[in-house]
Amino acid sequence: APVVGVLALQGDVREHLVALAAAGAMAREVRRPGELAEVDGLVIPGGESTTISKLAVLFGLMEPLRARVRDGMPVYGTCAGMIMLADKILDPRSGQETVGGIDMIVRRNAFGRQNESFEAAVDVAGVAGDPVEGVFIRAPWVESVGARAEVLAEHGGHIVAVRQGNALATSFHPELTGDHRVHALFVDMTRANRTAESL
Ligand code: GLN
Secondary structure (H helix, E strand, O other): OOEEEEEOOOOOHHHHHHHHHHOOOEEEEEOOHHHHOOOOEEEEOOOOHHHHHHHHHHOOOHHHHHHHHHOOOOEEEEOHHHHHHEEEEOOOOOOOOOOOOEEEEEEOOOOOOOOOEEEEEEOOOOOOOOOEEEEEEOOOEEEEEOOOOEEEEEEOOEEEEEEEOOEEEEOOOHHHOOOOHHHHHHHHHHHHHHHHHHO
């Protein structure tokens, strides 16, 4: 089974570990550059993107993360993790950096305060069957994508799931539902990449 890490600096790490294991991965926490070097793929969880950014710099992980994403390591970001994968944030807090990897501009907290949390059925390209139950918690949306990024889902006219090569991002949190199909899609991406690298 592919080894999939969860960036464990802040956020809903445990839920991703459970979802990844259910989707067939060997899941483990990643806090140090040495741990990052050992995984076949990585999830960046939901949480608070400013905090995750600052801790990644503090733990010496920001440059190693950028390097591995640049080298094509499969990576999946949910919510704050989506923000971390954006090449550009529309409204960054001061000092907030991203790993990048997806040619998109995200707007933080875009779905607004009064709707801080809601659920909606979302059709995700590449996920067969019923729509995914999208859990949105102070979620970002994607303002625009560049030519290399593929839009996988929209909600209310806004882009909420994107893929560019081996990088996947959703505004919502499949790890908070019992439905592991998006994690299975990501584990498949990781397995395919590992096979390609060993050929
Ligand atoms: N609003 C948060 C941020 O900007 C993201 C919220 C979440 O991950 N649920 O990082």
